[in-house]
Amino acid sequence: MYMRITYDKSVDAAYIYLKNIGPGEVDQTHICNTELSAGTISLDFDKQGILLGIEILEAGKTLPKEILDRAEIIG
Numbered sequence: 001m002y003m004r005i006t007y008d009k010s011v012d013a014a015y016i017y018l019k020n021i022g023p024g025e026v027d028q029t030h031i032c033n034t035e036l037s038a039g040t041i042s043l044d045f046d047k048q049g050i051l052l053g054i055e056i057l058e059a060g061k062t063l064p065k066e067i068l069d070r071a072e073i074i075g
Contacts, residue, residue: 002017002018002019002020003016003017003018004016004017004020004072005017005067005070005071005072006071006072006073006074007059007068007071007072007073007074007075008073008074008075009073009075010075011057011075012039012057012058012059012060012061013055013056013057013059014055014056014059014063014067014068014071015053015054015055015056016053016054016056017052017053018051018052018053018054019052019053021044021052021053025046025052026044026045026046026052026053027045027046027047028044028045029042029043029044029045030042030043030045037062038058038061038062039056039057039058039059039061039062040055040056040057040058041054041055041056041057041062042054042055042057
């Protein structure tokens with residue numbers, strides 16, 4: 001099973017990769033209703049409707065600290 005989590009502290013954004021995403025593989029992004037969350041959550045899908053990854057803005061307010069502590073820091 002593939003899963004990778006990156007975190008860019010400079011913009012407080014995390015990305016959860018459910019698979020290794022190649023260039024141009026994301027076909028559609030769906031922004032979720034964020035009434036229940038402090039941040040914005042976007043779901044990335046391929047052309048077949050398979051979920052590839054999840055972007056979380058304001059990740060510091062939205063994700064558990066343990067997740068961000070284990071994430072790969074990219075910024």
